[in-house]
Amino acid sequence: MAFNSKNPFLTNKTFSTATVSKKDEVHQATVLGYDTEMTLSGTINKSLILFLLLTASATVIWWLTFNGMNPIIPAFGGAIIGLILVVTSAFKPQLSPYLAPGYALFEGLFIGGISAIFEARYPGIVIQAVGATFVTFLVCLGLYKYKIVKVTEQFKSVVLAATLAIATYYLVSWLFSMFTSFTPVHYGNSGMSIGISVFVIVIAALNLFLDFDRIEKGAEQKMPKYMEWYGAMGLMITLVWLYIEFLRLLSKLSSKN
Template identity: 70%
Template sequence: MNSNNPFFKTKSFKDNNEATHDAVIIDYNQTMTVSGTINKSFLMLILLIASAAITWMMTLNGQNPIALTLGGGIVGFVLVLISVFRPQYSTFLAPGYAIFEGLFIGGLSAIFEVMYPGIVIQAVSCTFVTFMVCFGLYKYGVVKVNDRFRSVVVAATLAIATYYLISWLLSLFTSFEPIHYGNSMISIGISAFVIVIAALNLFLDFDQIEKGAAQRLPKYMEWYGAMGLMITLVWLYIEFLRLLSKLSSRD
């Protein structure tokens, strides 16, 4: 289970794996399965869409959703951090993440929709198609996840996260304007690169879920796996929103 995926921490899966194999009798009805993880992923998606509708409608009705939008994003991030260190609480943390992240996504999507009509359905479609293509490539063995693949994807993901953090801090306290702002060709290229890396993270998610089920990890790890997949999909969707908005603003 040597995955370097930032969310699917090796320690979380390793500790649970050792605990499972130390038991003399394993109740397979209480262990992680791929189908169980898929079902929980769909449930989280439903919760996210339902809560997103709240801030979406608030915005379209002329109300200010900024408090719920920012609050949802912050709480969702906190729940992710807690789950990383306490995966055994994922049964409660994962649905909570979907609900609060939905508030953030709904408000953000509505803002983009007002600025660029039709952009949300485009971003949703792009995200769905990307997911299905990646799933198909993984399922039929076209793309295989090995140690080198993991290392490259994780290194790129951490580099992007570091760049975003530094750029945000500099723009917050100085007059510095990051190169990924605006609609220049360089900015568009950066967004396209980030989308590729986000999509590659889906392969890590698929691989870790499959391995977790094969190792008979505890049942709550289905929620943990579903949460990891949802985090990647949310990231991918937001990046598509950013890219499409840049392209639309050039028209």
Template identity: 55%
Template sequence: MKSSNPFFNNKTFSPTSRVYGAQEDVNVITHNETMTVKGTINKSMFLFAILVTSALLSGYLMLFEGVHPYALLLGGGITGFVIALIATFKPNYSGVLAPAYSLFEGLFIGGISIILELRYPGVALKAAGGTLVTFMVCFLLYRFGIVKVTEQFRSVVMASVLAIGTYYLLSWIVSFFTGSYFVGHSFEDSSLMSIGISVFIIVVASLNLFLNFDMIEQGAQRRLPKHMEWYSAMGLMIAVVWLYLEFLKLFAKISGRD
């Protein structure tokens, strides 16, 4: 019952979490105090709208108001990270924290998208399209039971995410001392090996979505508290942002080879 998304590895998703009427249909809201799949999907759509609107606002501020891109990158990225960290320990405040996360993370991805779009025209639209198509395909595959989340599937994805996180962490540490990143980490690295690493990470990020869908469904079946809809929707936004950034990196690398 663990997801490779650390946001879902919260004790509120544990098997001992409180259960409300688990025999009821979880696809409709039948209890005002319990988490449902439908409620989580609705909140996810709301958070996604905030994320996109904030990203567009970020682009406007940079292009027409002269706001420095790094102010948006650092301000949005750091604030979004802190909010996600707080929500991990205080999920009952997710109703406020989740919209705030989408707002600030939208500023971050909007800023980095504009920077790369000016350098490699078209990459932002390609990344957005790749993310949307991948998300929908994964959702449909899970919804119709074509892909099932088993313990072996979960273990492989978790191990892969842990390996990627370790690789990125070591690359950041090395960059502080040498000024250069490991192969595959930098947007400027357009080697075939670097592109291959990005493709692998995108595959893992996509597989991670299945684990997130499963956690949401399991949480609804156990009738977790209503605020977990916001918490779960926020977890999905984190996964979507990761997937988008990896697509953005991939298309920037490919454009760099032209």
């Protein structure tokens, strides 16, 4: 779901622990073949599979919602199960071939339900958010591929720190709003609220560069094949986060009109 898309499982720790050690590199080379090592093409294929599963699941909930079903229960049920699968994958990445497709299906319930709710209130907003998400993804991919943006250690530190700050702010704001009459600054359609949404979208987009870098490094280090599912799942989390933030920003802008 959007709130867990701070990408805990594309961390350096997980990718480094899955790396073949230098000591075993020669031996592994005689045992591991192309079909047992992580590759860029394999990760791309897995990402497409997850995207199709998520889209199919979201489409079903979308159709049911506009045919009279209340999407709240399946949407938040899917979000909770999706979160459980993400946490499980973070600790057991070797299970990603099974958990990643499940995450895509259940996250699709969340995305489909939330999208239907926003669309009912702001007609046309979903296609705008989808378009903005894909344009952002393609722009970031192009900037990374042609080395216009380089993922240095300083770049990683800044993006990760900003992501952690956003996650902390959202969590604290949510807790305060639940138990007090406090209204978080990012609620509503004020200039400050819109500015926060723009900032969060920028940080979410920058996380895509980290995803691209870690997936590329994982392929270079010839990590186990299951890391393709792991990397694809992490990329999907960032895209879901980005999409939800675009929905929120566009809804704020629409409500000002």
